Structure formats: C-alpha cells, structure tokens
Amino acid sequence: xxxxxxxxxxxxxxxxxxxxxxxxxxxxxxxxxxxxxxxxxxxxxxxxxxxxxxxxxxxxxxxxxxxxxxxxxxxxxxxxxxxxxxxxxxxxxxxxxxxxxxxxxxxxxxxxxxxxxxxxxxxxxxxxxxxxxxxxxxxxxxxxxxxxxxxxxxxxxxxxxxxxxxxxxxxxxxxxxxxxxxxxxxxxxxxxxxxxxxxxxxxxxxxxxxxxxxxxxxxxxxxxxxxxxxxxxxxxxxxxxxxxxxxxxxxxxxxxxxxxxxxxxxxxxxxxxxxxxxxxxxxxxxxxxxxxxxxxxxxxxxxxxxxxxxxxxxxxxxxxxxxxxxxxxxxxxxxxxxxxxxxxxxxxxxxxxxxxxxxxxxxxxxxxxxxxxxxxxxxxxxxxxxxxxxxxxxxx
Amino acid sequence: xxxxxxxxxxxxxxxxxxxxxxxxxxxxxxxxxxxxxxxxxxxxxxxxxxxxxxxxxxxxxxxxxxxxxxxxxxxxxxxxxxxxxxxxxxxxxxxxxxxxxxxxxxxxxxxxxxxxxxxxxxxxxxxxxxxxxxxxxxxxxxxxxxxxxxxxxxxxxxxxxxxxxxxxxxxxxxxxxxxxxxxxxxxxxxxxxxxxxxxxxxxxxxxxxxxxxxxxxxxxxxxxxxxxxxxxxxxxxxxxxxxxxxxxxxxxxxxxxxxxxxxxxxxxxxxxxxxxxxxxxxxxxxxxxxxxxxxxxxxxxxxxxxxxxxxxxxxxxxxxxxxxxxxxxxxxxxxxxxxxxxxxxxxxxxxxxxxxxxxxxxxxxxxxxxxxxxxxxxxxxxxxxxxxxxxxxxxx
Numbered sequence: 098x099x100x101x102x103x104x105x106x107x108x109x110x111x112x113x114x115x116x117x118x119x120x121x122x123x124x125x126x127x128x129x130x131x132x133x134x135x136x137x138x139x140x141x142x143x144x145x146x147x148x149x150x151x152x153x154x155x156x157x158x159x160x161x162x163x164x165x166x167x168x169x170x171x172x173x174x175x176x177x178x179x180x181x182x183x184x185x186x187x188x189x190x191x192x193x194x195x196x197x198x199x200x201x202x203x204x205x206x207x208x209x210x211x212x213x214x215x216x217x218x219x220x221x222x223x224x225x226x227x228x229x230x231x232x233x234x235x236x237x238x239x240x241x242x243x244x245x246x247x248x249x250x251x252x253x254x255x256x257x258x259x260x261x262x263x264x265x266x267x268x269x270x271x272x273x274x275x276x277x278x279x280x281x282x283x284x285x286x287x288x289x290x291x292x293x294x295x296x297x298x299x300x301x302x303x304x305x306x307x308x309x310x311x312x313x314x315x316x317x318x319x320x321x322x323x324x325x326x327x328x329x330x331x332x333x334x335x336x337x338x339x340x341x342x343x344x345x346x347x348x349x350x351x352x353x354x355x356x357x358x359x360x361x362x363x364x365x366x367x368x369x370x371x372x373x374x375x376x377x378x379x380x381x382x383x384x385x386x387x388x389x390x391x392x393x394x395x396x397x398x399x400x401x402x403x404x405x406x407x408x409x410x411x412x413x414x415x416x417x418x419x420x421x422x423x424x425x426x427x428x429x430x431x432x433x434x435x436x437x438x439x440x441x442x443x444x445x446x447x448x449x450x451x452x453x454x455x456x457x458x459x460x461x462x463x464x465x466x467x468x469x470x471x472x473x474x475x476x477x478x479x480x481x482x483x484x485x486x487x488x489x490x491x492x493x
Numbered sequence: 494x495x496x497x498x499x500x501x502x503x504x505x506x507x508x509x510x511x512x513x514x515x516x517x518x519x520x521x522x523x524x525x526x527x528x529x530x531x532x533x534x535x536x537x538x539x540x541x542x543x544x545x546x547x548x549x550x551x552x553x554x555x556x557x558x559x560x561x562x563x564x565x566x567x568x569x570x571x572x573x574x575x576x577x578x579x580x581x582x583x584x585x586x587x588x589x590x591x592x593x594x595x596x597x598x599x600x601x602x603x604x605x606x607x608x609x610x611x612x613x614x615x616x617x618x619x620x621x622x623x624x625x626x627x628x629x630x631x632x633x634x635x636x637x638x639x640x641x642x643x644x645x646x647x648x649x650x651x652x653x654x655x656x657x658x659x660x661x662x663x664x665x666x667x668x669x670x671x672x673x674x675x676x677x678x679x680x681x682x683x684x685x686x687x688x689x690x691x692x693x694x695x696x697x698x699x700x701x702x703x704x705x706x707x708x709x710x711x712x713x714x715x716x717x718x719x720x721x722x723x724x725x726x727x728x729x730x731x732x733x734x735x736x737x738x739x740x741x742x743x744x745x746x747x748x749x750x751x752x753x754x755x756x757x758x759x760x761x762x763x764x765x766x767x768x769x770x771x772x773x774x775x776x777x778x779x780x781x782x783x784x785x786x787x788x789x790x791x792x793x794x795x796x797x798x799x800x801x802x803x804x805x806x807x808x809x810x811x812x813x814x815x816x817x818x819x820x821x822x823x824x825x826x827x828x829x830x831x832x833x834x835x836x837x838x839x840x841x842x843x844x845x846x847x848x849x850x851x852x853x854x855x856x857x858x859x860x861x862x863x864x865x866x867x868x869x870x871x872x873x874x875x876x877x878x879x880x881x882x883x884x885x886x887x888x889x
Contacts, residue, residue, distance in 0.1 A: 165858065166858040166859050166861070166862050168819050168859070168861075169817055169818045169819050169861070170818055170819065170820075171817070171818065369767070370812070371765070371767035371809070371812040371813040372812065372813055372814065372815035373815075396865075399817075400817055401817060401819075401822065401861055401862075401864075401865045402808070402811070402812060402817075402865050404866075412798070413767070413812075415798070416766070416767040416768065416798060416809075417767040417768055418768065419768035419769075421565055421567070421795075421796055421797060421798075422565045422566055422567065423564050423565050423566065423797075424566075426797065462561065462562040463562050463564070465562070465564075465565070465797055466562050466797075468797075469792075469797045469798050470800075
C-alpha cells in the first residue's frame, strides 16, 4: 500500500495541518509534513477532518436499500412488524447478502468505517442472515471494521430452537450476543436474561440487548440486566440499545439506573427517534454513561426512513435532544465518532499517530455545520486507502 | 410566455400522463396530449409529479443562509434568543434583503412556489425587515407566491410603539397580522389579543399567531384566541403556529379545543420538532383541523437546523408523528402541499386544469419515497415557466 499524505485539512475544525499515513495507520499529523518519494499526495483544500464515522446499531440484513420501493401496510405494534417481516421475507425471497452489501457500501461512501450490525436469527431462517452478513463483512474487510450481533428478533426463551442457533452463530463468527425485550417479547424476563448471559459467558462475548420496553416495565428489565452484568463481572461488556424506558420514568429513578450503568460501564445505543421517549443525552453525559448513535433499520419492512450516513444520524440526535449551541452539537458528533468507538469497543480509533487511518474530509466550516447539514464527503480514507470521493466509491 | 408540454410524469404517483401549460396555468392533464407548433416540450422521464411545494411558516428575514457559519452560544430560554438576536442584528449589520433572497431562491430550486414568511417588527429595527422581505418578494414575484406576516417578535402590548409599526407594515404590503405568546412573552393576554384582533379587523387581514406556550397556559391563550375568532366572525382567517400546548394537555381537553378550531376553521402550522410536545397530526385530521408544515427559522441565531426543502420538512412531520405506512406518509405530503395551501389560503392551487402551473418533478417511485428520501428535483416549473433543473435555478 502506497503511503499517503493529505495536505491542508482541519482536524475537528482546528487549524489546518497535514496528515500522513503509513501501512494503514496515521503516522503523523501536523503542519508542513514532508512527502517522501513514492507518497501519494491529496489536497484537502481546507476541509474539516473527522475520524471514520461509526454506525453503532443497524440491521444491514433487513434492508431493501437499492431495490424497488417496499410498500408498507404493516399494523401498528412491534409484534405486527416482527410477524410481517417473517412472512414478507419468505414470500419476497429477500437477498440479505446483496442488500446488506449495497447498504454497507453506501455507508462507506459516506464515511462510516466501523459498524455494529444486528443479524436476525430465528427458527425459520436459521443462520441465513448471519451468513449473508458474514459475506458482506468479508467483502468489505479491507475498509470496514464490522461487528456482527447474533440477534434473536423473534424471541429467545419463547422460541425453542433459537438458543442452539445462537450458539452456532457465535461459533461461526458473530461477535456479540443480541437480545430483545425480556418482558414484552420473550415474556419471561428471568429465563430470557439467564439464557442470554449464559450464552455470553459460554462464548466469552459481549451483550447488546434491544430494550424498547417503556416506563417501569423497561426499568425492571434494565434492573435485571444490570444485576446480571454485575454478578458476572461483565464491566464494559454490555450495551443497551434504545433504552426508551430511561426517557419516561421519573428523573430520580432514571438517575439511579444511570449511576448503576456508569459503574458497570454499560453504554446506550440510541437512534434518537422523534416519536418516542428517549434517554436524554445530557443526563447520560452527566452520569458518565456513554451514549452512541445508530440508525437502526434503514428502508426495510419496519421503517421507510433513515440513510446510511452517520452525520445525518448525528443531526437527529441533536434535534431530539434540542442541541442548538455549537458546543452541544459536538456532543452529537461524539455519538457517531469517539463515543461510538468506545461504546462498541473498536480499537485503534482516532486521529492520533498509531490509529487506524480512517479519515473523512467534509465540506463544512465547523463541526456544528457538519452535524446539521450532512455536507458532501470530499474524500473517505479507510484503513489507509482512499475509498471514496464526493460520496462515490472508488472502482476498486 | 411559450406554452409548455411535459410528457410522461406520474401525478402523485399515479399512471404516467402528459401535462400541458398555457399562459401560466395547467391547461390539460392526461395521456397523449398534443403539442401545437411553438410548444416547448420537456421529457418527464416517468418522474413523480407534485404540485409546487408550500412553506407555511418560515422566517426568511432572520437567516444567515449562504453566509459564514453563525456560532451559537445562546442561552436556553426563548427570551434569551429574542434578546440575543436583537443585539446580534445590530452588531452584525445583518442584510435581511440579501439573506432572505438567497434562502428563497434555494426554496424555489427545491420546488417551493408558495411561502408564508414572518418578518420581524420591533422598536429597534422598525420596518427594515418588512421592507427587506417585500424586496425579496418583488424580486421573485414571477415564481413565488409569498405571504408576509407582520411579526412582533419582541412583543406587542409589552412594547409601546410596536402597534403603530404593525399598522404601518399592514398598510405597506404585509398580508397577515402576526403575534406571539400572549401570556409568556406579552404577559397580558387579553390586552395583547385585543390589540391583535383590532389590527386584523382594522386592516381586514387574517391572523397567524406563534403559540409556543406549553400545557395549560397555552390552552388558556388558545381559548382566548378562539373566543375572539368566533366573536369577530374570523372563520378561516386564523392560524395558530406551533400550538405546542395541544401536545401536552389531556386528550379530552385537546379534543375539545380541536373541535372548536374545526368549527372556526382555525388551522395549525407545525414544524414537528423532535424535542417538544406537538399537536398530533392524526388527532387534528380526525377532528377536521387543517395542519400544515413549515420550517420555522433556518440557519439563524435561533437554530442551526433545517433546509429550504419542504420534502425534508414532510419527513420530519412523518418522523415526529410516527408515520410509517405508505398511506400515512401521504398525510405528511399533504402538510406541505394541499393542506398548506388551504391553511394559508393560496388560490389556484393543484394539478387540475386552471390551477397555477407550479409543478415539481421528483426522482421517486412513490409519494412515500419522496417524503422519506427528499430525492432530487428533476424539474421545477413556477407560474408556467421552467425555473430549476436538478436543484439548480435557471439563469434567468
């Protein structure tokens, strides 16, 4: 791989510097760097420089991205959507490998170089979606650092046969044990969570559990999760996705849960939906709980919304949390950069020498502008290689 | 003006037809129309055809759109923002005419052909912003049908001298009497509303009042507004902007207010903010109350967010109201097309013969896709003339 020097970029909106890349890593960052013979030189033209963006919670395997429009006529409950998806999948002959690849490529073109994606597992499709996602990961391995969550969308304790599939998925390459609503979907919280934590212990893997349950039901499930995380010494190994309950219980109860989460380093993944209560970003930051961003599903049978662009997601996090000041908008960027890397445990992340050279050049004056305007990506470098210009992937 | 024929477009996602335009109006719509000699013919290439989009509530005069980034360090309350804006305006030598023109042109490039904009009036700037907005309206008169609201941002009853300025603005070309929070900002609801309705009666103009007041305070102000609208026979002449209170009072109280609004044909303008309670679209529709969309401020000292694109605003309305099904997403489109035209009272609106030929060709398969993806505008026709292609305004 040829060495690379990018001239005249402003890291996180700071003063203009040069960045040099060797063997896939940032080797130096500062003014007036030299370009040894054979170095490829790029003109950054004063662009804002961000580290590679991080998608912390998505479902690549479900999307119809790049295909014809999916006409949504689905009923209003979460169970309606789960059942509709299973029947649609069977009828539509959904190609999870092709669709997930199309979507992941557009994520990359927009600067995402690390992703955590949940792959459906159930007794009808078995491991087909895990295998499809593994294929997409292999295809893009040079550019995207991808974590795959084995996700029992239709239930774990409530669907006999699922646990064995989870075991198999974790043996075959899934990185993380997924879960969903121990009360509302699995309907037996203790049995569900005991299974889930046993899978994690058995395979030595972290956990990422979807917790949509509202109010006191969700707070109860979260209580049970934290109890197990503590008992099993899973400090820093548990992520709670959504955690809507933290947006609808009394502040005092919320803060008590946040304090326990901070002590166990349990992070929260949020999509910052406009129409649900959400864990408030400011309260999480004040409590020392890492919150990071994800799109959740993009253009699938669940939702028509969202884009493979983490600056767009940062904007939604900003809107949902009423962030208006420039300093506050930097928090929204944290959610799709540094804090997402910390929350997901991606190594070698950042703009310092020795970090993986994942670099995004954005046509924006300030971080705040990058967040609210989702401006064009002039250049994307992944693992030291230029992979996209102007939002378009390079041929290779 | 040359006659125009657009071939192969799908009105609101229906079957492909042709649309012919004569003397600025739609003259026919149907399959296989003839193009008499001298007619300019455009290939619609199967695009989705929408009527010109309608921006129902914005503040063109405040924006810094197209200028350098405004660094927001403003305090958290609405009064902080009002005072910050007044001092910034004086210090920054804000050019309301140039900025409003830049923003309105980008609205047009994205297909907005009707707009309602609120122009600040206070005892420091007097009518400067009204005059600036009148200039922008004149500049774009061939393409955009623009309503100007005389808006006492800093208060009416509470700031002596403002009422005389409102009188002058309405004489000099403002179309609508604006107002703001009779309790929270003006601090004397009866005096404020009596002044406001007296202005409207004196000038024979409609009213559009910003009502940010939450909960029961807002409901009280709304009660007083409806009382006066009824007593003065202002059926169909009053718009309530924001109406946040309708998203936070008990459903029964909300529905009682909605029933009174429906009877008086009082419409609601919403930005559908993610971080505030909002009047729910479904409840408004069920009650027969027109709800329509607006961006409110765009890139100004109040907010860094928003874009001059009403399909983007429709998406936010969809997200805030949890609209996922294709049929529901049509409601979001209504908010920035038909219902906005009805709510604001724009005449000759639509895609039928005799309507003003304001046509937007969108690269989308369905209305739902147009709402969630804010896709490129292939062509924008305003008043019968092609004004933009691919999001770029024509030279003239």
